[in-house]
Amino acid sequence: MKPMDNGEGKSGRKLTAGRFSRRRTPAGFPSMPARFPFMSAGSPYMPAGRCGVVLLLLMVLLTFTACTIRKQASEKTREEAPDKDEATEKTTEAGSELSWPLVLRAGYSTNEEDPRGRALQHMKETVEAETDGQIIIKIYPEGKLGSDDQLIEGMFRGKVDMTVSSAGNYALYAPKIGVSALPFLFQDFKSAWSFIDSETMGQICTDLEPYNIHVLAFFDNGFRCVTTTDRPVKSVKDMKDLNIRTPDNQIVMETMSELGARPRSFPFSELKQALADGTFNAQENPIPVIYNNKLYEVQKYLSITNHSYDAMPLTIRQDIWKQLPADYQSILLNAAQEAQAMDRKMVADQTDDYVSLLEDKGMIILHPELDEFKDATAGVMDVFSNVFGEELLQTIKETGDGSLYP
Numbered sequence: 001m002k003p004m005d006n007g008e009g010k011s012g013r014k015l016t017a018g019r020f021s022r023r024r025t026p027a028g029f030p031s032m033p034a035r036f037p038f039m040s041a042g043s044p045y046m047p048a049g050r051c052g053v054v055l056l057l058l059m060v061l062l063t064f065t066a067c068t069i070r071k072q073a074s075e076k077t078r079e080e081a082p083d084k085d086e087a088t089e090k091t092t093e094a095g096s097e098l099s100w101p102l103v104l105r106a107g108y109s110t111n112e113e114d115p116r117g118r119a120l121q122h123m124k125e126t127v128e129a130e131t132d133g134q135i136i137i138k139i140y141p142e143g144k145l146g147s148d149d150q151l152i153e154g155m156f157r158g159k160v161d162m163t164v165s166s167a168g169n170y171a172l173y174a175p176k177i178g179v180s181a182l183p184f185l186f187q188d189f190k191s192a193w194s195f196i197d198s199e200t201m202g203q204i205c206t207d208l209e210p211y212n213i214h215v216l217a218f219f220d221n222g223f224r225c226v227t228t229t230d231r232p233v234k235s236v237k238d239m240k241d242l243n244i245r246t247p248d249n250q251i252v253m254e255t256m257s258e259l260g261a262r263p264r265s266f267p268f269s270e271l272k273q274a275l276a277d278g279t280f281n282a283q284e285n286p287i288p289v290i291y292n293n294k295l296y297e298v299q300k301y302l303s304i305t306n307h308s309y310d311a312m313p314l315t316i317r318q319d320i321w322k323q324l325p326a327d328y329q330s331i332l333l334n335a336a337q338e339a340q341a342m343d344r345k346m347v348a349d350q351t352d353d354y355v356s357l358l359e360d361k362g363m364i365i366l367h368p369e370l371d372e373f374k375d376a377t378a379g380v381m382d383v384f385s386n387v388f389g390e391e392l393l394q395t396i397k398e399t400g401d402g403s404l405y406p
Contacts, residue, residue: 015316049367093356094158094212098323100129102318103136106162107145107154109268114292115162115350116143116219116312119343126335131328131343138163143269149193150249155317156212164314175387180311182384183258184370189220189348192309200395205313214321216336219343221284221310222351227299228364229281234303234368236376237259244282245271251384252308256284259379272298286310287358288350296361304355305373314340341391394397 060389075259092098106124108116117139124137145151145160148169154160156173171178186192195201196218226233226244233239240260246252246264257262261282266274283295284307285376290296314336321329349381359365385393 004318009284013267023071036331057069064238065231070207081108092158092161092317093321094156094317098320101134101136102320104161105138105140105145106145106153106164107140107160108164109143109148109151110141110289110293112141114141115288115343115346115378116221117220118346119339120164120314122342123335123339126338130331130335135332143267147269148200148266152213152315155315158212158317158319160317161315161320162314164248164312167222167311167313168247168251170208170213170313170315171249171251173211173213174204176204176207176392177250178249179204179388179392179396181249181308182379182388183251183255183307184374186309189351192311193220193344196311199396200392208313209318212318213315214318215313216333217314217340218311218315218348219340221312222288222347224284224286224305224308224310225290225307226282226284226303227290227295227301228301229275230305231281232301232303232364232366233282233305234366236372238297238380242282243280244284245274245280246284251380252284254380254383255307255377258380259373260376271295275299284308286347286351287354288347291354291358291361292349296358300364302355302358302363303368305370306367307373307377323348362377 014028021342033204055333090100106120106122108114111117119259120137120139124139127135127137146154148163149172151160151163152165155163166181168178168181168245171181180192180196186195202220208215215230216319226239226242228242231238231242233242236259239256242261244261244263245266246256246263253263253265264280266280271280272281272293275283275295283299284305285295287302287304290299290302316332324332355365381393
């Protein structure tokens with residue numbers, strides 16, 4: 001597919017649909033380079049005589065040293081490896097037939113107290129009970145199976161079976177699924193869910209199927225807000241030159257650039273430490289994520305910007321989904337919808353309730369005037385209009401109760 005040029009953002013990056021989908025379904029791994037034949041008999045690389053003997057002894061010594069290093073590295077890897085169950089479980093290889101009981105490995109980046117973790121646990125219990133243990137969901141939180149990008153890539157490589165992640169992370173493969181992240185697109189949860197649950201979004205989800213990804217439901221991550229280490233953000237000018245962590249989401253990154261910050265993507269599982277050691281002095285995430293992952297321990301200020309709505313597709317590998325019997329598909333789908341409702345309620349409630357809890361933890365809460373932020377980021381819509389198309393943007397405006405740039 002030829003990338004669609006959709007202009008340049010304020011950051012000067014050329015933003016194209018091709019950049020959204022820069023990862024491709026692998027057509028096989030590149031072969032390893034051939035080993036050098038320096039140790040083979042009669043090799044032209046091996047000089048004869050005394051020099052050859054010295055060189056041979058040197059090579060033996062280097063080989064012994066290399067083996068020792070590899071052994072030490074291997075031992076370190078075993079020490080850092082996941083627990084025994086995780087290490088011995090084999091996921092269903094891409095394209096292979098299912099075996100029963102079927103074990104599905106589900107990974108995500110936040111901790112178990114996050115709404116997505118609790119909702120996924122509920123889904124696990126429901127599915128295992130209703131299939132009499134024929135489908136087992138093993139859950140790996142906190143990036144144990146990889147970062148968000150690695151989890152999604154692992155699905156089309158057949159290494160991860162299920163994940164839940166921000167829509168913008170999937171947009172690397174199917175650009176339109178990330179449309180909900182456009183700045184100030186929705187006024188509230190009701191208008192956001194109205195579009196996310198629409199037939200239009202359902203059709204967009206099929207764009208992921210060529211990448212071996214099937215959408216079961218849409219969890220919610222909430223509305224993203226800015227936190228900082230040592231600078232209160234009261235207006236757009238306070239965003240200037242903030243070294244801010246974002247997910248690998250072009251829309252969010254361009255939004256931050258338009259506000260004057262310097263965004264850089266970074267794995268969420270490593271974010272807290274990166275804030276503590278000064279790698280970043282700001283980040284942006286929904287309020288439940290900030291509280292549940294204790295980012296208040298390393299951030300002083302919270303500015304309620306609500307600059308981007310964060311929908312989260314809950315997905316399963318398409319090759320597994322297509323092989324499941326219809327009754328098992330129905331059980332999984334119904335359990336996913338129950339988990340979706342549970343997750344959304346928790347996120348909405350926590351968004352309202354956790355601001356005061358964050359204040360109790362010592363954060364200073366700020367409520368900047370958002371009209372200024374909306375004006376500053378209005379150009380992001382133009383930057384991405386060629387990717388999403390005017391028809392889709394108009395549909396969002398109508399489906400989302402007219403909330404598009406009210």
